[in-house]
Amino acid sequence: MSLSTLSSQLSTAATASSAAAAAASPDSFLERAPLELRDWAVNLLPTPVQWLAHHLITIVCILAVFGLFFAFTTIAERKLLARLQNRLGPNRSGLPKLSILPWHFKHTLFGLSQPFADAIKAITKEDIVPAAADKLLHFLAPVIVVAFSLMTFAVLPFGRNIIPVELDAALLYFFAAGAATELAIFMAGWSSRNKYSLLAAMRALAQLISYELPLILSVVPIVLVTSTLSTKAIVLAQSGWTFGFLPHWFVFTPWGFAGFIIFLIAALAESNRSPFDLPEAESELVAGHLTEYSGFKYALFFMAEYFGLTALSGLGVTLFLGGWQAPLPFLEFIPSYLWFMGKLICMIVFFIWVRGTLLRLRIDQLTRLAWQFLVPLALLNIANAAFWVLTTQWSLPLQFVRWGVSAAIVVIPFIMMGRALSASYAPRSYRYAP
Amino acid sequence: MLGSGIINGLIVTAKNFVGSYHDPKRMVTVEYPEQKTVLPENYRNFPFLITENATDPMGTLRCVACQICEKECPPQCIIIEKSKDKKPDANGKMQIYPAIFGIDTSVCMSCQICVEVCPFDAIKMDKVFEIAATNRFEGLFLTREQLAKPNSYYHEIHPVEAAEVDERLTAERKAAEEKAKAAAAAKAAAAAAKPAVPVTVAGGSLPGDRPGQMLGLQSANNSADPGLSRASATPPGPGSAPPATKTPTPEA
Numbered sequence: 001m002s003l004s005t006l007s008s009q010l011s012t013a014a015t016a017s018s019a020a021a022a023a024a025s026p027d028s029f030l031e032r033a034p035l036e037l038r039d040w041a042v043n044l045l046p047t048p049v050q051w052l053a054h055h056l057i058t059i060v061c062i063l064a065v066f067g068l069f070f071a072f073t074t075i076a077e078r079k080l081l082a083r084l085q086n087r088l089g090p091n092r093s094g095l096p097k098l099s100i101l102p103w104h105f106k107h108t109l110f111g112l113s114q115p116f117a118d119a120i121k122a123i124t125k126e127d128i129v130p131a132a133a134d135k136l137l138h139f140l141a142p143v144i145v146v147a148f149s150l151m152t153f154a155v156l157p158f159g160r161n162i163i164p165v166e167l168d169a170a171l172l173y174f175f176a177a178g179a180a181t182e183l184a185i186f187m188a189g190w191s192s193r194n195k196y197s198l199l200a201a202m203r204a205l206a207q208l209i210s211y212e213l214p215l216i217l218s219v220v221p222i223v224l225v226t227s228t229l230s231t232k233a234i235v236l237a238q239s240g241w242t243f244g245f246l247p248h249w250f251v252f253t254p255w256g257f258a259g260f261i262i263f264l265i266a267a268l269a270e271s272n273r274s275p276f277d278l279p280e281a282e283s284e285l286v287a288g289h290l291t292e293y294s295g296f297k298y299a300l301f302f303m304a305e306y307f308g309l310t311a312l313s314g315l316g317v318t319l320f321l322g323g324w325q326a327p328l329p330f331l332e333f334i335p336s337y338l339w340f341m342g343k344l345i346c347m348i349v350f351f352i353w354v355r356g357t358l359l360r361l362r363i364d365q366l367t368r369l370a371w372q373f374l375v376p377l378a379l380l381n382i383a384n385a386a387f388w389v390l391t392t393q394w395s396l397p398l399q400f401v402r403w404g405v406s407a408a409i410v411v412i413p414f415i416m417m418g419r420a421l422s423a424s425y426a427p428r429s430y431r432y433a434p
Numbered sequence: 435m436l437g438s439g440i441i442n443g444l445i446v447t448a449k450n451f452v453g454s455y456h457d458p459k460r461m462v463t464v465e466y467p468e469q470k471t472v473l474p475e476n477y478r479n480f481p482f483l484i485t486e487n488a489t490d491p492m493g494t495l496r497c498v499a500c501q502i503c504e505k506e507c508p509p510q511c512i513i514i515e516k517s518k519d520k521k522p523d524a525n526g527k528m529q530i531y532p533a534i535f536g537i538d539t540s541v542c543m544s545c546q547i548c549v550e551v552c553p554f555d556a557i558k559m560d561k562v563f564e565i566a567a568t569n570r571f572e573g574l575f576l577t578r579e580q581l582a583k584p585n586s587y588y589h590e591i592h593p594v595e596a597a598e599v600d601e602r603l604t605a606e607r608k609a610a611e612e613k614a615k616a617a618a619a620a621k622a623a624a625a626a627a628k629p630a631v632p633v634t635v636a637g638g639s640l641p642g643d644r645p646g647q648m649l650g651l652q653s654a655n656n657s658a659d660p661g662l663s664r665a666s667a668t669p670p671g672p673g674s675a676p677p678a679t680k681t682p683t684p685e686a
């Protein structure tokens with residue numbers, strides 16, 4: 001990883017090269033524990049099925065960890081949103097009274113068992129399929145949307161050694177699998193045989209495809225700088241510290257920061273979250289393309305949405321926030337997968353915070369933001385990254401010039417485009433109101 | 435700059451988030467079964483029967499089973515059956531009492547008309563609202579025993595109104611006593627003047643006399659004046675219908 005060494009050129013102190021540092025730091029027991037546990041379980045089985053068990057264990061782990069993560073994301077979202085609005089949030093559901101048990105644990109558990117109550121409710125609800133619906137596609141749409149959003153987890157490096165599938169073209173795979181969920185959304189709208197579902201699905205597609213572009217364009221600078229598509233290599237490229245405390249995460253470079261902001265906005269839109277939750281704006285529409293879905297299939301769409309959000313947050317952590325790397329050298333004793341999950345939770349909490357703050361955009365504002373603001377800015381950011389790569393050999397005084405120019409390339413267009421975009425809208429004058 | 439509004443908004447919600455943990459004034463939620471808001475004094479729903487004495491609720495009901503509320507009730511949720519015998523009321527006067535008094539709270543609309551028409555201040559509006567039941571018939575149909583609540587309870591839930599009612603009742607009792615005394619004095623005088631003539635004055639012994647003067651309802655009920663009486667309060671109405679329908683028959 002030559003690039004990581006290049007980006008650490010600023011450091012006057014003799015920091016070891018990041019690759020060497022990563023290799024040198026000994027893997028603690030906690031770091032190796034998940035893998036050793038898996039290998040131990042696999043070795044219990046006969047040799048011919050070991051490869052199958054190896055992958056099945058990985059799949060089951062992803063399903064279990066991120067299934068639970070989804071469950072607690074929903075309750076965290078409800079409680080955080082409530083707190084952001086000076087409410088309490090769900091705090092009632094305790095444990096059910098089981099007749100086979102002689103005692104009843106009566107504590108409400110702060111409402112933490114709410115997602116399980118919701119799951120039971122969703123499963124026991126009636127599953128209605130419209131008479132005129134395309135039965136097969138209507139059934140397949142929720143299955144496919146969950147499947148594809150789960151597939152994106154396969155290439156995320158959750159820890160130093162924990163990556164389900166080590167692909168060279170991991171980023172490409174991630175966006176291919178992530179974009180396939182859009183197909184499922186249109187399947188849902190089309191197969192319902194409901195014109196409102198179909199219109200909503202088309203509108204959702206318009207949004208998702210619009211934001212697919214800035215999302216991918218915001219990632220291109222990373223690929224340009226690290227010259228790899230492998231998520232593992234990208235994380236390794238961000239290792240090391242300048243002066244021993246400034247991490248080399250890409251978010252701390254001008255082009256990386258701009259890319260991260262664009263990525264955040266596009267990820268919000270890609271995962272249908274407020275303020276871009278037009279496809280199923282629950283306060284305005286019935287349910288958009290999910291109008292004809294009920295019960296567990298409806299819950300599956302929501303599950304897929306949260307999986308997509310988690311996967312995109314994980315990708316954001318991987319690409320911009322240093323992946324599983326600790327922010328400071330002396331914090332490296334904490335296992336890498338905990339750092340990854342911690343950063344992931346921070347991202348999700350930020351998304352919830354944004355949801356509790358911002359208003360929903362109109363469809364024209366939404367597409368204008370994507371095509372007139374984010375896409376040009378992302379394209380400029382690619383040029384910025386190219387400049388960054390070309391100037392890596394500059395000497396120390398010129399490094400300040402390099403940072404200044406790089407920052408100017410994103411900040412000046414941001415301010416100018418912001419003024420131009422908001423000039424025709426602000427200050428607003430209302431015809432019938434003072 | 436573009437985006438500054440977003441950051442300001444994020445700061446506002448962050449303040450909400452932090453404040454919600456240490457500033458109880460921000461929180462508007464009342465956690466209902468554990469915490470309850472104080473109901474305003476004028477809050478009222480579902481009637482109840484007032485008893486004078488809490489230790490003997492059935493013996494001291496103010497209700498005399500006059501059935502006015504039963505007739506006036508718009509959704510007809512009250513059912514009353516008069517007793518065959520008489521029992522002394524709180525004042526020691528012999529009165530008819532309700533052998534059955536039931537209110538179907540699943541039908542009652544809390545319109546308070548029964549309270550307004552009651553000449554005895556025997557039925558008043560309650561403040562209960564947690565009367566959910568698992569059985570519509572046994573749970574929501576309130577009997578005489580469930581409805582009877584002491585006057586002290588009435589003072590508790592509607593203090594101002596109850597004080598007014600008590601004041602009026604004592605004034606009326608005093609007036610009735612004075613009238614009875616005057617009547618007795620007159621009787622004695624009359625007896626002294628004409629000892630040979632037998633006494634026929636009934637005085638205030640009729641049960642409907644005192645409240646009839648107060649509200650004028652009893653007299654309307656008795657006089658059956660077609661201009662004044664309402665359909666529900668005129669028993670002679672349907673009784674006079676058959677002759678009216680018979681009059682055209684000779685012409686045909």
